[in-house]
Amino acid sequence: MALRHSATKPGGGGEAGDLIRFENVGLRYGMGPEVLRDLTLNIAPGSFQFLTGPSGAGKTTLIRLFFLTLRPTRGLLSVFGREVSSLVKSELFSLRRRIGVVFQDFRLLDHLTTFENVGLPLRVLGREESAYRADVVELLRWVGLGDRMHAMPPILSGGEKQRAAIARALITRPEVLLADEPTGNVDPPLASRLMRLFVELNRLGTSVIIATHDINLMNQFDARRLVLEEGRLTIYD
Amino acid sequence: MTDADLAHRIQVVTHRRQSRLAARRPNQLVPENTVSGNALTIVIAIMSFLACLTLGAVTLVHDASRDWQLDVQREITIQVRPIDGVDTAAEAARAADIARRTPGVIGADVLEDAENARLLEPWLGNGLDLADLPIPRLIVVRLADANAVDLDDLAASLGDVRGASVDDHRVWAGRLQSMANATVFSGVAILGLVFVATVLSVVFATRGAMASNANVVSVLHLVGAEDGFIAREFQRHFLLLGLRGGLIGAAAAAFLFALLGFVLIPSMAGSEGERVSALFGRFAVGPIGYFGALGIAFLVAVMTALTSRLTVYRYLADSE
Numbered sequence: 001m002a003l004r005h006s007a008t009k010p011g012g013g014g015e016a017g018d019l020i021r022f023e024n025v026g027l028r029y030g031m032g033p034e035v036l037r038d039l040t041l042n043i044a045p046g047s048f049q050f051l052t053g054p055s056g057a058g059k060t061t062l063i064r065l066f067f068l069t070l071r072p073t074r075g076l077l078s079v080f081g082r083e084v085s086s087l088v089k090s091e092l093f094s095l096r097r098r099i100g101v102v103f104q105d106f107r108l109l110d111h112l113t114t115f116e117n118v119g120l121p122l123r124v125l126g127r128e129e130s131a132y133r134a135d136v137v138e139l140l141r142w143v144g145l146g147d148r149m150h151a152m153p154p155i156l157s158g159g160e161k162q163r164a165a166i167a168r169a170l171i172t173r174p175e176v177l178l179a180d181e182p183t184g185n186v187d188p189p190l191a192s193r194l195m196r197l198f199v200e201l202n203r204l205g206t207s208v209i210i211a212t213h214d215i216n217l218m219n220q221f222d223a224r225r226l227v228l229e230e231g232r233l234t235i236y237d
Numbered sequence: 238m239t240d241a242d243l244a245h246r247i248q249v250v251t252h253r254r255q256s257r258l259a260a261r262r263p264n265q266l267v268p269e270n271t272v273s274g275n276a277l278t279i280v281i282a283i284m285s286f287l288a289c290l291t292l293g294a295v296t297l298v299h300d301a302s303r304d305w306q307l308d309v310q311r312e313i314t315i316q317v318r319p320i321d322g323v324d325t326a327a328e329a330a331r332a333a334d335i336a337r338r339t340p341g342v343i344g345a346d347v348l349e350d351a352e353n354a355r356l357l358e359p360w361l362g363n364g365l366d367l368a369d370l371p372i373p374r375l376i377v378v379r380l381a382d383a384n385a386v387d388l389d390d391l392a393a394s395l396g397d398v399r400g401a402s403v404d405d406h407r408v409w410a411g412r413l414q415s416m417a418n419a420t421v422f423s424g425v426a427i428l429g430l431v432f433v434a435t436v437l438s439v440v441f442a443t444r445g446a447m448a449s450n451a452n453v454v455s456v457l458h459l460v461g462a463e464d465g466f467i468a469r470e471f472q473r474h475f476l477l478l479g480l481r482g483g484l485i486g487a488a489a490a491a492f493l494f495a496l497l498g499f500v501l502i503p504s505m506a507g508s509e510g511e512r513v514s515a516l517f518g519r520f521a522v523g524p525i526g527y528f529g530a531l532g533i534a535f536l537v538a539v540m541t542a543l544t545s546r547l548t549v550y551r552y553l554a555d556s557e
Contacts (some may be wrong), residue, residue, distance in 0.1 A: 067459075069459075083485055089464070090463070093461060093463050096461055097461040102410060103459075105458065106454050107452075107455070108456075109266075109452075109453060109456055111264055111268040111269075112264050112266075113264070116263060116264055120266075120456075120457075120460050121460040123263075123266075123461075124457060124460055124461055124462035124466055125461070126466075129263055168460065172461070
C-alpha cells in the first residue's frame with residue numbers, strides 16, 4: 001500500500017474522469033480555525049475507499065463536503081465535473097441526487113413504512129408509487145428486508161434499520177455511495193454482511209466511501225484509505 | 238411439495254403483497270395526528286372562536302346603532318306649551334291636523350294625559366293630576382322618510398297655533414350618532430387587536446409545531462427534495478390543519494350566535510324586553526357575522542399555511 005500525504009502532492013491523483021476532486025480545500029466554520037486543511041484527493045469511478053481517523057478529526061465535515069451540504073471556504077471542489085463554488089441551488093440538488101448517503105443514525109422517518117422510507121428519494125422526485133414499487137420491493141429483498149417492508153422503523157432492529165438506510169441510499173442508483181459508520185451499530189457477523197453488500201455494489205460500478213473507526217473491518221479489505229488527522233488528510237493507496 | 242408448487246406459491250404471495258401495497262393509501266410525508274399538530278389545531282380553534290365572537294359583537298353594535306339612528310330620524314315631536322286663556326288641547330288637535338296634512342308624514346298622535354303621566358312618572362311619581370300642572374301637550378309625528386319632510390315649512394304652517402314649536406331631535410340624533418360611531422370604532426379596534434393576537438398565536442404555535450418536524454425537513458432535504466417540494470408538503474399539511482381548527486372555532490361561534498338568537502329573542506317579547514332591545518338591538522347576529530366567521534376560518538388557515546412555508550424556507554436556509 002503506497003502512502004501519499006495530500007498536502008505534499010497538490011492535484012495528485014486528479015484525472016479528467018474523477019467523480020469528486022478536492023484541490024487544496026480548506027474549511028472553517030465562521031471565524032473559527034480551519035477544521036479541514038489543504039485537502040487534495042480524488043474519487044475515481046468504480047473506486048472503493050475507507051475514510052478513517054480519530055473522533056473530531058473532521059470525518060463528518062468531509063462527508064458533508066462530499067454530499068454538498070457544505071461548501072469549502074478555500075480551494076477547489078468539483079463534483080461530477082462541476083466546480084461547486086459556481087453552482088446555484090437547483091444544480092446542487094441535481095448533483096446531490098447522484099450521491100447516496102447512509103447516515104450513522106439511519107435518518108429514517110418513523111411515521112413511514114420501510115417500503116415508503118426506501119422509496120422516499122423517488123417520491124420526492126415526483127414519481128408515482130406504481131412506477132417504482134417493483135424496484136423498491138426488489139431492492140428490499142436484496143438487502144434481506146423482503147418480509148419487513150410494511151414495518152415501521154421503531155420496530156426494526158438496528159441491523160434492519162441500517163439495511164433500510166442502505167436501500168434508500170441505493171434506490172436512485174447513485175454513482176457515489178457515502179456511508180458514515182455503517183457498521184457502528186451492528187454485531188460483527190452483520191457488519192461483514194453489510195460490507196459484502198457494499199463490495200457487491202462497488203462491483204456493479206458504484207464508487208463507495210465508507211467512514212469508519214473499525215481497524216479490523218478495514219484490514220479485511222485491500223482498499224484505499226483516506227486518513228484524517230487534525231484536519232489533514234493522508235492517503236494510503 | 239414440488240419445486241413447481243413452491244414457485245407457484247412464491248408467485249401468489251408476491252402478487253398478494255404487491256396488491257396490498259397498491260391498495261393502501263401512502264402515508265403523508267408530514268406526520269399526521271401528532272401532539273404538536275393537535276395542540277396547534279386547538280389553539281387555532283380557540284383564537285378563531287374569539288375572533289368570530291368579537292366580529293359578532295361588532296356587527297351587533299353596528300346594527301343596533303343603525304336602528305337607533307333610523308328610529309330617531311323617523312320621528313319628530315310638536316310641543317304645544319300652555320298659555321293663559323288658550324285651550325291647549327284644542328291647539329294641540331289643530332297642530333296634529335296640520336302635521337297630518339304635511340307631505341311625507343305618516344301619522345300624528347297627540348299623547349293622552351295618561352301617556353304624559355307615564356313619561357313624567359320617574360320624576361314626579363304616581364297619581365299625578367295633569368290638570369293642576371302647566372304641562373305642554375306633545376304630538377308624536379311619524380315620518381315616511383326624514384328627508385321627505387320640509388321641517389321649516391311645517392314649522393311655518395304651525396305659526397298660527399299658539400304655543401306650538403317643532404323639535405326634530407337633530408341635537409339628540411347627532412349625539413347619538415357620535416356615540417354609535419365611537420362604539421363601532423371601538424369594536425373594530427378591539428376586533429383588530431383580537432385579530433393581531435390571533436395572527437401572533439397562530440404564527441408562534443405553527444413555528445412550535447414546525448420545530449417538532451425539523452427531522453422530517455432535514456431527511457427530505459437529504460434524500461434530494463428541493464426546497465419548493467418540502468415547502469409545498471408542509472404548506473398543504475398546515476393548510477388542512479389550520480382549516481380544521483378555524484372551522485371548529487367558526488362553527489362553535491356560529492352555534493353560539495344561533496343559540497343566543499333562539500334563547501334571547503323570545504324573552505324580549507315583553508315591554509321590558511322591547512326597551513332593552515331598543516337600546517341594545519335584538520341580539521341577533523346577521524349574515525355578516527356568519528359569513529365573517531367563515532372568512533376568519535379561511536384566513537386563519539391561509540395564515541397557518543404561509544407561516545409553515547416561511548418557516549421551512551428559513552430552516553432550509555439556516556441548514557445550508
